Amino acid sequence: MRPMPASAYDLLLDELEKLPGIGRRSAERIAFHLLRQPSTDAVALSEALTRFRTNLKVCSVCGHVTESDPCPICADPKRDASVVLVVEQPSDVVAIEQAGAYRGLYHVLMGRLSPMEGIAAGELNIGGLLERVRADASSIAEVILGTNPTLEGDGTALYLAESLQKLGVNVTRLARGMPVGSSLQTVSKAVLSDAIQARTRSAT
């Protein structure tokens, strides 16, 4: 007996289930959502996926998502190549670039270490970072750890600091302070203690 050809529904569920964090139930929810929406939404999604996959690649130097390799930041001779800022996601690069206060290079990890979710060092762009620092030891003077100030971001920073210090490079961590508009009474103890430790000289 020949196997029944898979239905369009099963094909979609199979593809959705390949995505990280999507199980059978989530795949079904997404499929039903797409059926209830106007069909133009589903077409727009499929076109966005095609354009994303056709035009975007990962920068072979820093791991940022880009339309050219190396990315425009790595390829810019005016950037300070002696400093590398390590972040979790491409969106972190975009946010820092919009702030306009940083002129060095980046390294994107594509996530953070998470023992709970089974995300180990091998799944992140950590090997690429160590390789880059090793290969460029004469020009990279400082690696700034810019992982998020969460339990997992801090754990990742600790892991990176230990690995990078063995390579003899200067390792720093982004300062964390009082958010603008907050008050001493309302911020958490962790924020307050970080703000005191990373205090800066008052401008005169």
Ligand SMILES: [Zn+2]
């Ligand atoms: Zn790059």
